[in-house]
Every structure is written in structure tokens, then in C-alpha cells.
Amino acid sequence: MEPARRGEAVTGRPGRELMQVVATAGHGDHGKSALVRALTGTDPDRPAGERRRGLTLDLGFAWTALPSGERLAFVDVPGHEKFVTTMLAGVGSVPAVLLAVAADEGWMPQTGEHLAAIDALGVRHGVLAVTRSDLADPTLALRQARERVAGTSLGGVEAVAVSATTGRGLDELTAALDRLAARLPVPDETAPVRLWVDRAFTGAGNGTVVTGTLAAGTVAVGDELLLTPSGERVRVGGVEAAGEPLDRVSGVARVALVLRGVPRGRHGRGTALVSPGRWSHTTSVDVRTRFGEASGRLARQMILHIGSAAVPVGLRPLGPDTARLTLNVRLPLHIGDSALLRDPARRAVAGVSVLDVRPPTLVRRGAAAARARELASWPDRPDGAQVLRRHGVLHRSDLAVMGCAAPPSALAIDEEWLADPGHWDGLHRRLADELTEHGRANPLAPGLPLESARLRLGLPNRRLVTALARPPLRLRDGRVYAPAEESGETGEIGED
Structure with a gap:
């Protein structure tokens, strides 16, 4: 399956476009949630108690269609210093941020802490919004924020002065977000799934519902995923994105999954759903x-x-x-x-x-x-060459679960095993030396058993010793012989 290109349907249904995801960031009460409401026309989806109090304590979610037709989802994070862990849970899986700084208060310590976290995570895409520009001239706050952001991974991001109350600058901010979405990379829809759960609850019919940002890969109804760290296998009973039930969805997207077979109490925030055998x-x-x-x-x-x-x-x-x-x-x-x-x-x-x-x-x-x-x-x-050089010999699946592709320079021992060429030549020389030493110490018992040779070389499988026993070394009856040893006719075996 080819990776999705921008604008192509990723669910098999006409008109279902690629979604991008942006997290808010910034000091508490600098207008992040108000901005999301103004941009999307809806309150960020969070517990009713928070909405009544007007205080953001947890993650909120909303989405909108941009003028280009592309969908953009928002993860709205709390700005209070006591909820940094919650903020990081929202930012940790997204490719871009909307950083808010209030015109009437300017740069605040919590703004700096959020920016430091964004920089440490290496987030390179974003938009700077100077909010509440109806309450004060945004010029000073805009200049100050640009200077602070310029020295981070975000660099010279686009900046817009805006007011969620009067609507000033909202069109310009929407256009900036549309340009941002167009610059964001489109991930591989065939990549292994790793969905970090940021919310979990019991849905209709007592099914378990989890939400998260799908960064890459594809999840479909009926898929089997591994719930970590518990290790249980669970079945996907339903998929939803942007409030729409789907048969399948590819990252990047905000998704809700209905799960079957989830043990109670093992699916909260911080757990992950992953493709089995791929991590x-x-x-x-x-x-x-x-x-x-x-x-x-x-x-x-x-x-x-x-x-x-x-x-x-x-x-x-x-x-x-x-x-x-x-x-x-x-x-x-x-x-x-x-x-x-x-x-x-x-x-x-x-x-x-x-x-x-x-x-x-x-x-x-x-x-x-x-x-x-x-x-x-x-x-x-x-990359795979560096990893293979460090390990010397690896099963093909080992490279995949470590997140590396098999390098072109790898020596294919058979359909399953790969070796670094230099390491493999060294193993052949070591085997010859081991055989010579064994012959000196045991002149009446020529030949080294395959298992003994495997242990001396530190190899994971006897088939690798068989592959190393190439001329002038010889293999017969489960033993490897040095060139000078009499062993009768040679033969090959493929013991595991």
C-alpha cells in the first residue's frame, strides 16, 4: 500500500481528507481555549465541570475544516503550572503547536516553561498567536514573543495578533494555520501503529473507548492491537475521527477507538496501543x-x-x-x-x-x-547499518522492531538472518582460531560440535555456525573441522 498523498482519501470513503493535529500551548488564562472555540465554533470536548468553571484542568479536543478543505484537529492543553504533565500528554504526539501569548500580559513564566518543553521535544512547526489584542496594543508582546521563539526548534514561525472576543485577526490566523497544515509532513500510513492513550472511558454498550493522536499508520475495525504495558491483545470494535464513524483511519488524526477485551483499569492515560511484533x-x-x-x-x-x-x-x-x-x-x-x-x-x-x-x-x-x-x-x-554494525548479527525481525530498515550493505546469511560484512569476516577468522585451539587441546577428538562453536562465538543460532563453516573449514556429522583435520567426506546440516 502506497503512503497517502495530501488530499487523498485515507479511509476508502470519498471526501474523507487527511487530518492534521495541532496542540495549544502557553500561560494559563491567555486565551487558548477561547481561541479554539473561535476557530472551530465549538467548545473543546472536556468534562462539563471544567466548562462550568471556565478553568482548563485537562485536555480538550475540537476540530474544524480549513479554507483549503483540509481538516485540522486541536488538542487544547491546560496552562497552569500544576498541570505540566497533562500539557505534555497533549503535546507529546502532535507535529505542531499553536503558542498563545496575551497582548495585555506579555511573556509569562509558564509560557517559557511550555516553550522549553516544545523545544526539548524538537517540535519544528507552529504558529504564534498574540491573543486579547482588543485589550492592549499587541506590538510589544508580539516582538517579545518572536525573540523568545526564534532561538528554539520552532524558529521564525508565522505570528498573528488576534482577539477571540472581537474576531480581529481570526481570518489571518485561520490562513496561517492552513499554510502550516500544508507544510506538515504526511506520515506513512503503512507504518506500525503506536497510539498513546490520552483519555479512556466506558462508552455505550459498556464498550471501552480510548482517544489519542494517531501519529502514523492505519487502524481499522477488526484490527488486533497490543495494549502496553500490560501486554494484553485487544480487538478494535469501532473507529471514529472528527465525530465520524469510519471503517479505518490513517495518521495523522485524532481518533477514538472502541476496544473489545480490555482488562478493567489497564487502559488509562499513558498506556499505548501498538501493532504486535513491531516495537x-x-x-x-x-x-x-x-x-x-x-x-x-x-x-x-x-x-x-x-x-x-x-x-x-x-x-x-x-x-x-x-x-x-x-x-x-x-x-x-x-x-x-x-x-x-x-x-x-x-x-x-x-x-x-x-x-x-x-x-x-x-x-x-x-x-x-x-x-x-x-x-x-x-x-x-x-540507521540500520549502524545498528547492525553494533550487534554484528541480527534476525531481520529484530531490525524491524527496533525501528530500522535492513541496510543495502547487510550480508544476507539466509532468509532470516543478516550480518554486518566486516563482523561476519571476523567471525569466520575466530571460528578458524577456535578450531585450531580445540585441535591442540583435544588431539583425539577432532572437530568442534556445532553447539560448542555457537557458544564460543556468542551466536544466537546454530544455523549461523553452519553458514560460517565454509571452505577451507569443513562440516560433518554436527561438527566443524579445521582444514588439517581428517573428518571423512564433508556434508552440511541445518540444525536449529
Whole structure:
């Protein structure tokens, strides 16, 4: 199935266009929710108690059709400093933000904290809205906000002065959002699904309903997904996007899924629904830190925010900008994932890029320093060649669950196993050396059993030893022989 192109139907129904998703950000009471209401014509979908009090405590959701015909969904986040975790749950899965700054109050500490989180997550797309421009001249607030934003991942975003009360600037803001939506990347609809749940409740008929931002991939009625971290398999009984029931939907989209077979109490915010067999479920990752302090100055206990999840982690510095994170719960991750580390006590954040989801143990003396030197040369998003070089030999499926494609340089051992060419040549030389040493130590028992050879080389499967036993090495009756050893006629076996 080819990736969707902008404007094509992604559900198999004519007229169902690609949806993009934007999260709000900014200081509390700077008009984010009022702006969403003015842009969409509806209140952000949140509990009735919040609407009565006029105070945003949780995530809200609304959507609209832009002048181009494209649909845009909003995730409205709380601005109060006590609800940073909730704010990050809303921003964590979206590709763009609408940053609000009030003209009559200007830049505020919570605005800065939200922008720091956006920068640490590496969000590169957005629009700056100077709100409440009917209450004060927006010029100063606009200039101040542009200066603050320019030095972050958002860079020189488009800025608009607007008033949700009078309607001033709403047309200009809508046009800016339309241009933003046109610039956003269209994700691969064939990518593995990872839907971070940001809300869950019991729907009609006692079915479990979960909502979230589908960043990529496709979910269809009848699909089987894995609920993490519990590991249960669940069935999708219904799909909805923008209030419309669908047979299937592709990311990016705000979606609601009706699930069958969900254990009670295991599907709340921070859980994830993923494609089975397509993600590494791990409690240990090596990361590169960015934005803020060197890894050695970060707290040893922090909170990792990715998607809607907020997970306590232990941090072990490796190099100046690399660290080992130990998570207290298993998360579905890929190499190249971006996340945020937060120290609530200091209100400090740091962005991280996941370099390895299957890192080596660091138990030997000097192992941490050696690992730091190795990671120093890695890019923020290692590719399949880099990963295969580190592991030497991998099953094809191992590369996929780590989030990497098989590199063209990989040596195909058979239909299942891949090897780094340099590592494979080294293994062949090591096997020859092991056979020579075995022959010296056991002159009356020539030949090394396949299982012994596998263990000495640290290989995961005996079939790999069979493939290594190429001339001048010989294979017979489950043993590998050095060239000088008498073994009779050669033969091949394919033991597992």
C-alpha cells in the first residue's frame, strides 16, 4: 500500500481528507481555549465541570475544516503550572503547536516553561498567536514573543495578533494555520501503529473507548492491537475521527477507538496501543540528551515523557551528551524516538533522542567509558547499518522492531538472518582460531560440535555456525573441522 498523498482519501470513503493535529500551548488564562472555540465554533470536548468553571484542568479536543478543505484537529492543553504533565500528554504526539501569548500580559513564566518543553521535544512547526489584542496594543508582546521563539526548534514561525472576543485577526490566523497544515509532513500510513492513550472511558454498550493522536499508520475495525504495558491483545470494535464513524483511519488524526477485551483499569492515560511484533518493549535505553545541561549535571531520578506517558527513570551519565535510562515500566520504543526528561523539583527539562533500545550491559570495568566513546560517533537517529554494525548479527525481525530498515550493505546469511560484512569476516577468522585451539587441546577428538562453536562465538543460532563453516573449514556429522583435520567426506546440516 502506497503512503497517502495530501488530499487523498485515507479511509476508502470519498471526501474523507487527511487530518492534521495541532496542540495549544502557553500561560494559563491567555486565551487558548477561547481561541479554539473561535476557530472551530465549538467548545473543546472536556468534562462539563471544567466548562462550568471556565478553568482548563485537562485536555480538550475540537476540530474544524480549513479554507483549503483540509481538516485540522486541536488538542487544547491546560496552562497552569500544576498541570505540566497533562500539557505534555497533549503535546507529546502532535507535529505542531499553536503558542498563545496575551497582548495585555506579555511573556509569562509558564509560557517559557511550555516553550522549553516544545523545544526539548524538537517540535519544528507552529504558529504564534498574540491573543486579547482588543485589550492592549499587541506590538510589544508580539516582538517579545518572536525573540523568545526564534532561538528554539520552532524558529521564525508565522505570528498573528488576534482577539477571540472581537474576531480581529481570526481570518489571518485561520490562513496561517492552513499554510502550516500544508507544510506538515504526511506520515506513512503503512507504518506500525503506536497510539498513546490520552483519555479512556466506558462508552455505550459498556464498550471501552480510548482517544489519542494517531501519529502514523492505519487502524481499522477488526484490527488486533497490543495494549502496553500490560501486554494484553485487544480487538478494535469501532473507529471514529472528527465525530465520524469510519471503517479505518490513517495518521495523522485524532481518533477514538472502541476496544473489545480490555482488562478493567489497564487502559488509562499513558498506556499505548501498538501493532504486535513491531516495537521493542524495553526498560533500558541509551539516549542522547539535548537542550539544557550536560548529562552529568542532570538529576539521577527524572520523569520521562513520551506520547502521553510519564514514567520515572533512573539516569546514568555516559558521555557529555549521552546517558543510560532505566525505566520503571516497559515502553514500546523505536530507535530515533524523541522524548523529554523532566526534573519536577528544579522545573528543568532536557530533550532526548533514543539511540539504542537494546543496549549492552555495563557490568565490566571500563564498559561505561567504552560505551560513551561508541555512542559519541552515532547520529541522533542511527540507521540500520549502524545498528547492525553494533550487534554484528541480527534476525531481520529484530531490525524491524527496533525501528530500522535492513541496510543495502547487510550480508544476507539466509532468509532470516543478516550480518554486518566486516563482523561476519571476523567471525569466520575466530571460528578458524577456535578450531585450531580445540585441535591442540583435544588431539583425539577432532572437530568442534556445532553447539560448542555457537557458544564460543556468542551466536544466537546454530544455523549461523553452519553458514560460517565454509571452505577451507569443513562440516560433518554436527561438527566443524579445521582444514588439517581428517573428518571423512564433508556434508552440511541445518540444525536449529
